[in-house]
Amino acid sequence: MAERALKTGRDSSATTGPALSARLVGGDRRALARAITLVENHDPAGWELVREVYPQTGRAAVVGVTGPPGAGKSTLLAELTRLERADGRSVAVLSVDPSSPFSNGALLGDRIRLSDHFLDPGVFIRSMASRGALGGLSEAALQAVLLMDASGRDLVLIETVGVGQAEVEIADHADTVVLVLVPGSGDSIQALKAGVMEIPDVIVVNKSDHPLADTLAREIRGVLALGRDRSGWQVPVIRTCATTGQGVDELRAALAAHREQAGVGAALAQRRQRHARSQVLALAAQRLARRLEESVAADPSFASLLERVASRELDPASAAAILLERLPVTPNASPPRT
Numbered sequence: 001m002a003e004r005a006l007k008t009g010r011d012s013s014a015t016t017g018p019a020l021s022a023r024l025v026g027g028d029r030r031a032l033a034r035a036i037t038l039v040e041n042h043d044p045a046g047w048e049l050v051r052e053v054y055p056q057t058g059r060a061a062v063v064g065v066t067g068p069p070g071a072g073k074s075t076l077l078a079e080l081t082r083l084e085r086a087d088g089r090s091v092a093v094l095s096v097d098p099s100s101p102f103s104n105g106a107l108l109g110d111r112i113r114l115s116d117h118f119l120d121p122g123v124f125i126r127s128m129a130s131r132g133a134l135g136g137l138s139e140a141a142l143q144a145v146l147l148m149d150a151s152g153r154d155l156v157l158i159e160t161v162g163v164g165q166a167e168v169e170i171a172d173h174a175d176t177v178v179l180v181l182v183p184g185s186g187d188s189i190q191a192l193k194a195g196v197m198e199i200p201d202v203i204v205v206n207k208s209d210h211p212l213a214d215t216l217a218r219e220i221r222g223v224l225a226l227g228r229d230r231s232g233w234q235v236p237v238i239r240t241c242a243t244t245g246q247g248v249d250e251l252r253a254a255l256a257a258h259r260e261q262a263g264v265g266a267a268l269a270q271r272r273q274r275h276a277r278s279q280v281l282a283l284a285a286q287r288l289a290r291r292l293e294e295s296v297a298a299d300p301s302f303a304s305l306l307e308r309v310a311s312r313e314l315d316p317a318s319a320a321a322i323l324l325e326r327l328p329v330t331p332n333a334s335p336p337r338t
């Protein structure tokens with residue numbers, strides 16, 4: 001109901017505008033849910049809202065958790081959330097699952113496991129499909145994290161699936177990046193070794209009840225030993241058993257230690273610069289791509305351009321150059337004014 005009202009009455013101040021942003025910043029969970037729906041729908045009101053609350057962001061500890069499907073990320077997050085709540089800290093969890101763009105089937109699984117926390121007002125849980133965005137972290141997810149931060153959550157946990165490109169993307173946005181591996185996740189080790197993915201800040205060997213957990217931990221340490229120095233931060237390899245909660249305290253301590261280390265002086269300034277750069281560039285690139293697609297869809301001559309390429313009259317690069325020349329400089333779908 002409320003979500004419907006949003007779409008139809010986007011100008012009413014009850015659902016958007018100052019009223020919504022005030023409630024959001026005040027920590028109202030429903031306001032946060034609405035706000036995320038706005039950015040998810042690419043509603044200009046969502047951009048407006050992010051613009052308004054942006055000065056209130058930067059306070060939450062943002063932790064990105066990634067790893068292959070089934071590694072136990074959600075289970076780990078549920079346990080982490082439980083411990084944080086026991087300490088009176090508020091938590092938001094954003095689960096980004098690129099594998100279920102339409103049905104949200106995988107989302108249900110996460111919800112079941114995180115369901116213990118559903119009635120707790122100190123916990124906000126949201127799943128989001130990445131909807132074909134470049135990499136694992138969509139534009140909407142990026143905005144959702146900002147909204148969660150603005151709503152006063154102490155800790156924002158982002159779960160993404162996969163190993164490779166997606167990691168690089170959360171690494172660009174989280175303060176601390178955790179890679180969760182399990183015995184048998186050979187591809188992930190390969191990705192680390194090959195430098196396909198950046199070395200995360202913390203590595204977890206989950207399902208450490210598995211007989212091969214030791215071997216995996218050793219292998220990881222081997223890869224880390226080859227890596228370059230990360231401004232004095234020693235990447236910890238933590239063994240956990242998410243289902244029993246074993247080792248999760250240690251993970252928490254590692255997150256706190258990393259935050260302390262990364263949160264001071266030049267390291268922090270550098271990280272923020274890097275985040276700003278990658279976020280602005282990613283948003284600009286995504287908007288350009290969208291604008292290009294829109295202009296192509298509205299342009300009947302695009303088909304004839306393609307025909308010329310297909311018939312070998314024009315090469316693809318020249319066709320692309322022609323397309324870009326035609327691209328309107330001012331976007332028709334207006335993102336926030338600045």
Ligand SMILES: Nc1nc2c(ncn2[C@@H]2O[C@H](COP(=O)(O)OP(=O)(O)O)[C@@H](O)[C@H]2O)c(=O)[nH]1
Nearest residue numbers: 069070071072073074075206207240241242243
């Ligand atoms: N034996 C064992 N099973 C685990 C552990 N952690 C998670 N699991 C199970 O592994 C499955 C996948 O967990 P889930 O948290 O959904 O993984 P995700 O896909 O990474 O989010 C579930 O059945 C969990 O109960 C663990 O430490 N040991």
Ligand SMILES: [Mg+2]
Nearest residue numbers: 073074110159
């Ligand atoms: Mg999960």
